[in-house]
Amino acid sequence: xxxxxxxxxxxxxxxxxxxxxxxxxxxxxxxxxxxxxxxxxxxxxxxxxxxxxxxxxxxxxxxxxxxxxxxxxxxxxxxxxxxxxxxxxxxxxxxxxxxxxxxxxxxxxxxxxxxxxxxxxxxxxxxxxxxxxxxxxxxxxxxxxxxxxxxxxxxxxxxxxxxxxxxxxxxxxxxxxxxxxxxxxxxxxxxxxxxxxxxxxxxxxxxxxxxxxxxxxxxxxxxxxxxxxxxxxxxxxxxxxxxxxxxxxxxxxxxxxxxxxxxxxxxxxxxxxxxxxxxxxxxxxxxxxxxxxxxxxxxxxxxx
Numbered sequence: 001x002x003x004x005x006x007x008x009x010x011x012x013x014x015x016x017x018x019x020x021x022x023x024x025x026x027x028x029x030x031x032x033x034x035x036x037x038x039x040x041x042x043x044x045x046x047x048x049x050x051x052x053x054x055x056x057x058x059x060x061x062x063x064x065x066x067x068x069x070x071x072x073x074x075x076x077x078x079x080x081x082x083x084x085x086x087x088x089x090x091x092x093x094x095x096x097x098x099x100x101x102x103x104x105x106x107x108x109x110x111x112x113x114x115x116x117x118x119x120x121x122x123x124x125x126x127x128x129x130x131x132x133x134x135x136x137x138x139x140x141x142x143x144x145x146x147x148x149x150x151x152x153x154x155x156x157x158x159x160x161x162x163x164x165x166x167x168x169x170x171x172x173x174x175x176x177x178x179x180x181x182x183x184x185x186x187x188x189x190x191x192x193x194x195x196x197x198x199x200x201x202x203x204x205x206x207x208x209x210x211x212x213x214x215x216x217x218x219x220x221x222x223x224x225x226x227x228x229x230x231x232x233x234x235x236x237x238x239x240x241x242x243x244x245x246x247x248x249x250x251x252x253x254x255x256x257x258x259x260x261x262x263x264x265x266x267x268x269x270x271x272x273x274x275x276x277x278x279x280x281x282x283x284x285x286x287x288x289x290x291x292x293x294x295x296x297x298x299x300x301x302x303x304x
Contacts, residue, residue: 212259
């Protein structure tokens with residue numbers, strides 16, 4: 001089996017490149033490392049370490065990123081990156097590193113005159129730290145020349161095979177959900193502060209869901225259909241879109257006897273609804289979501 005190297009977020013970025021005119025800053029940004037979701041056929045996303053302007057902080061590893069020594073080493077590395085080695089792999093790596101320096105400079109310049117956000121983000125919450133970074137980039141969108149942006153953030157730990165209901169341990173779902181709630185609340189407050197709450201839609205994605213039936217370890221196992229959350233001023237909220245399953249083992253929505261729900265809504269429909277709101281033309285949707293033509297309802301209507 002082959003794994004795709006592009007994601008539908010990246011494909012959406014491909015289709016919307018024109019929206020940002022001549023901006024040199026990427027349309028797609030990840031604060032959670034290299035993510036397939038943000039990679040397109042022509043889109044090269046930028047990966048940012050949350051709390052910085054770039055994945056590059058100081059090439060000598062020093063915490064004093066603005067020190068004279070660091071600046072000298074950085075300048076030397078940038079000069080080395082311009083050399084033509086004749087080796088395709090080395091040249092490609094040099095190009096990626098050069099772009100990282102460019103994106104770092106662009107974001108540093110854009111943020112240099114921006115005031116600090118008044119919204120407080122919870123400390124010790126990795127998702128909140130990432131969303132703060134996103135809010136700061138949205139804040140300087142005009143300086144970057146951006147009119148469309150896609151961001152990828154991540155919170156792991158939901159593969160809860162054990163101790164799912166506890167408040168500590170690898171399967172501590174209550175703790176994870178608290179972090180999710182607090183981070184999203186702070187992010188939405190920041191969007192209101194910036195006056196862009198109607199222009200930003202936050203949504204969740206997951207590789208798979210969990211069984212209704214617990215296992216012997218106090219957790220749940222891999223399942224199929226699940227639910228996702230959407231947040232933003234453009235969301236027609238306080239609604240459930242799709243068919244909520246009958247919560248019965250072996251019932252009409254169970255693929256077996258453990259509560260592995262059969263999905264009623266496709267990721268293609270979900271993504272196409274978001275893409276259409278984002279500005280992607282109807283004619284471009286099938287190339288991004290190849291299974292979309294199989295469904296009568298192309299737009300789920302949760303965005304207005």
